[in-house]
Amino acid sequence: MAFEGLADRLQSTIKKITGKGKVSEQDVKEMTREVRLALLEADVNYKVVKDLIKNIKERAVGQEVMESLTPGQQVIKVVKEELTALMGGEQSKIAVADRGPTVIMMVGLQGAGKTTTSGKLANLLRKKHNRNPLLVACDVYRPAAIQQLETLGRQLDMAVFSMGEEANPVDIAKNALEKAKEDHHDYVIIDTAGRLHVDNELMGELQQIKAEVQPHEIYLVVDSMTGQDAINVAESFNEQLDITGVILTKLDGDTRGGAALSIKAVTDKPIKFAGMGEKLDELEAFHPDRMASRILG
Ligand code: GDP
Secondary structure, three states, rough: OHHHHHHHHHHHHHHHHHOOOOOOHHHHHHHHHHHHHHHHHOOOOHHHHHHHHHHHHHHHHHOOOOOOOOOEEEEEHHHHHHHHHHHOOOOOOOOOOOOOOOEEEEEOOOOHHHHHHHHHHHHHHHHHHOOOOOEEEOOOOOOOHHHHHHHHHHOOOOOEEEOOOOOOHHHHHHHHHHHHHHHHOOOOEEEEEOOOOHHHHHHHHHHHHHHHHOOEEEEEEEEEEHOOHHHHHHHHHHHOOOOOEEEEEEEEEEOHHHHHHHHHHHHHHOOEEHHHHOOOOOEEEOHHHHHHHHHOO
């Protein structure tokens, strides 16, 4: 599981301060220094760490007194609240269209987990929200991407719309939307193509699909193992497409995870879901407060 290293370090830092009946400025200074190192070591972006530590210091020193908590516990509460805010505060919901199907566009680099996550999201929408999604195969470039989505569709017993590898992705998306209306699907999940690196041609195509189908959500699928590069990728996709949310994949791996946690701070877009394994039911709604509790113990 990701964040194990971070969790270990933060928990041992916190242990030192929990029981304190009195917390001096020196205590806060030492604790923030250790928290700072733990975050940097976990690969959280240094600018993000700097802001976070500043907030913790300001709040922990000039703290309002709560009688139910020891001063040590109050300092920890501040750390937890700041970590939660860093990851996005309250978890935000999936948009719902006023009329017709809700359209979700999945974007990201090749290998990030878009196709798998499209299947997982469709599965979650059906199981948890009683929805009837249509999966759409718009990745006409990666060999066997269409087949992969069709196989997922069969496993899930879920409709998949495709027009083969020769069709234009914008046309596929447009026709899929018509089909979804005809067949009364309430969600349309469009699996788009990725590249190994962000490039203009890819962005141009994604912008055209966006203009054509006017999606209610554009989810950027990010591999949490990719480190600081994930931040640059997120910034580019957000600049070009104005994404509405992020899905972190492979959080079940032993990634340090800190880069992924910096994405919210850098793009100001919420992390909506987390992929916790390869299986189709291993996608979870991302709750910043629960994740902060998990990390801080
Ligand atoms: P795409 O190129 O973005 O469509 O990526 P794929 O959906 O083909 O995924 C690439 C690989 O990552 C596949 O082997 C997936 O099974 C794997 N994968 C996707 N999400 C997760 C996850 O949350 N955890 C793990 N362990 N593997 C994942």
